Each structure stands twice: as C-alpha cells, then as structure tokens.
Amino acid sequence: MFTNDTLKGRSALVTGGGSGLGLGIATAYAQLGANVMIVGRNEERLESAIEHLKKSGGSVASMKCDVRNYDEVKAAVEATVSRFGQLDIMVNNAAGNFICPTSELSPNGWRTVIDIDLNGTFYGCHAAYPHLQKSPFGGSIISIITMLGVTGWPQAAHASAAKGGILSLSRTLAVEWGADNIRVNTISPGPIGDTEGVKRMYIDVGRGEMEAQKTALGRFGKTIDIANAAVFLASGLGEYITGENLIVDGGRWLKQIAPSTLGAKA
Template sequence: MYAKETLKGRVALITGGGSGIGLEIATAYARLGASVMIVGRNEERVQQAAGDLTNEGGIVAAMRCDVRNYDEVKGAVDATVSRYGSLDILVNNAAGNFVCPTADLSVNGWKTVIDIDLNGTFYGCHAAYPHLKQSAFGGSIISIITMLGVTGWPGAAHAAAAKGGILSLSRTLAVEWGAEGIRVNTISPGPIGDTEGVQRMYIEKGNGDLEAKKTALGRFGRKQDIANAAVYLASDLGSYVTGDNIVVDGGRWLKYVAN
C-alpha cells in the first residue's frame, strides 16, 4: 500500500519486536526503507527475527532489553544510535498482562505489569528524547495501548491502569515536546486474529465467533492493520498528527458503548 521508500533514511527502535504486533511493525518498517533495531527480553527470539528480516533484505539488528530496567533501555537507545547514527522513531510495544480479578491481584502482579507497560514506555521516551529532537525528519513516538485502558478493563485492572497512563503520558509529551519536532501518538488495537493472545484467549477456547461479533465490522483484525497505522504515524503522511490515539479495533469500543 505504501511506496517502497516511505521510511527511507529513518531509524526505528521497537520494543517487544521479536513477535506479534511488534515484529509486524518491524517488518513493515524494514520493507519500507527504515533501519530497525528490535529489542525484547528473549534474546534468541529477537535475534531470530532480525536474522529473518535481514535475509529478506532489510537493515535490522537486535539485542536483549528488559524495559523494566532504565539502564537497559538507555543502552538499547545508545546502541541504536551508535549502529545507525540517529534515532527517528520509537515504538513502545513491549507489554505484559494476565487475567485476574482485582480483589485477587497480588501487589507483585500489579507492579510487574505497571513496570513493563507504563514504566517501560516512560523509560523509552525519556532515553530517546535527546536523539529524537535531533531527528532530521522530526521524531516520532508511537505507543501501543488499547481502548480498554480508556473504558476500563474488568479482570485486568493493572493493564487498564497502565494503558490509560500511557495515553495520558503520550498526550502530555505531545505538548511538552511538540515545539522540538517530536510527535507522540498511540495506537489502540482491537482483537487481532493472527496474534498469539487472541488465538489463546478466544479462538482456542471456542469463543472466536462471539468475540468477532463484538466488533462493528464483525471480524477480527490483522497484525498488518496495526502496522499500517504505525507506518502512517512514523512517516511524513502523519506529519501533522500528534497527541492522537488511532483506534484500529473494527469499531469494537463503539459497539460496546452502543450496547
């Protein structure tokens, strides 16, 4: 859909880039001309992903990084700049979640998800800031959240609070850093059928048709749908978009409200 040189010359760092939506975004970026660093806690996974994309002709590297550790996040940012010479795009995709009634949620369970999702996003933004403001293209930060962080998420209060916090953080930074040429946006995916999470939580349990019907379009999305939005926000096509939350959920949240 996009011209092959849409992201030519840009450098992107993607957390949680070894699988799922993060890998799909990395794949799209590499195919459209960006130089990409993918990071994650599973080094074998991110190295395999980077190798596969390199074999396709992409410019992709990988390293281990736990986003709960600021020093590791800063190290990943510094390694990206050292390897490619700049940093233009940061995608905060790393996330953790599990289903648990709030009354049964342990303090450690709460802290773990907040650390990965919310703190990890802040660490990425903070570490990337001095480089993004020097971007020749204008810096772009894209964080993956969910509308369940806006409407509430019964059974996942920790993830809801984290994702809601990321939205507020992103809009705050959009204003604070806008004058320095940094755009800050979020993407809210709906149920994406070709992800491990949807397969495990819905399809394998026999609830796939029911969950699909909860969307206005009556079907699951694809990882490519999220990658398309991430390309738009990272490129000149979205050069006047900041502080926005692009909802790519097939109208699920609207149907939920309407019902």
C-alpha cells in the first residue's frame, strides 16, 4: 500500500530486530527504501535475519547489543550513523516478559524486565537524541508497548509497569523534544498470530481460539499489521503525529472493558 520510496533516504535502528515484530518492521522499512540496522543479543538470530533482509533490498546491517547496557546501546547508535551517515528513525522493540503471579515475582525477575523494556527504551531514546535532532526528515522514535500496560496485566506486573512507563516517557519526550523536530510515538499491538510469543503462550497450549475471540474482530493480527503502522508513523505520512499511542489490536482492549451486552435481549 506504500510506494517503494516511502522511506527512501532514511536510516533506522531497530532493537530486537532479529525476529518477530522487530524483524517485520525492519523488513518493511528495507522494502520501502530505508537503510536499516538491527540489533539484538543473539548473534545467530541476527545473522539469519540479515540474510532475510538482504532479499528485501536496501542497505542493511546488524550488531550485537544488550539494551540493558547503555554503552552498548550508544555504540549501536554510533555504528548506525557511521554506516549510513545519519539516524532518522529509532524503533525501541526489544522486550522481555514471563508470566508470574506478583506475590511470587522475585526482585531480580522484576528488575530484569524493567531493565530490558523500560530502561532499554530510555537508553535508546537518550542515545539517539543528538542524531535524530539532525535528521533532515525530522527524527522519529517509535516504541512498541501494549494496552495491557494501560489497563493492567495480571500475572505480568513487571511488563505492565514497564510498558506503562514507556507510554508516559514517550509522551513526555514528545513535548520536550518537539521543538527539536523529533516525533515520539508508541504502538500497542494486540495478539499477533505469526509471532513466537503468541504461538508459545496461546496457540501451543490450546488457548488460540479463546484469545482470538477476545478481540472485537475475532481473530489474531499479523506482523505486517504492526509493520505498516510503524511505516506510517516513521514516514512523511505521519509527520504531524506525536505523543500518540497507535492501538493495533483488533479492538481487544475495547472488548475487554465493554459491558457484555452483545446478544442480550432488550
């Protein structure tokens, strides 16, 4: 639906870009003309992702990076600028999570998810700032969260708190950095059926149909749905949008909070 040059001339860094939503976003960016750097902790996964991205066209590169380490994040940003000459789009996608009742959640488990999700996002924004400020297109920061970070996420308090924190951080930076021509937005995906996370948490344990029916559309989304949203926000199509949380969840969060009156007799 986008022209092949929608992102031509732009350079992007995608954390957690070796698989899942991060790889989907990186693929869409490369196909639409962007230069793309993907980073992650698993070198083997990055190598496989790069082979995939090379088929999409464009200039692509990868680098090992643990987003919990600010120095590594800053090095990845600097490597992107060194390789492509500029940084225009920063996608904070790297995330960690596991299901655990809060009463049984260890301080280390809490700290690990907060470090990856919330601190990693802050590190990405902070390290990218001086380069995004110089972008001839205007800088764009996109962070992947979830509406469960707004409504609450029973048995995932660590991830819920981190994602809610990212939303607040993003809206704060949208105001602080707006004068620097940097737009800061978030995307809240719903259950995406072709990702490993949904397969592992829902489909493999026989909860796929039940979870799909929790959405207003009655089905899982696809990785391309999130990638298209990330293209829109990063491109000139969304150049007057900042501080926004783009919800791409098939209406799941609305159905969860709406009264169960559908089908009831008057």
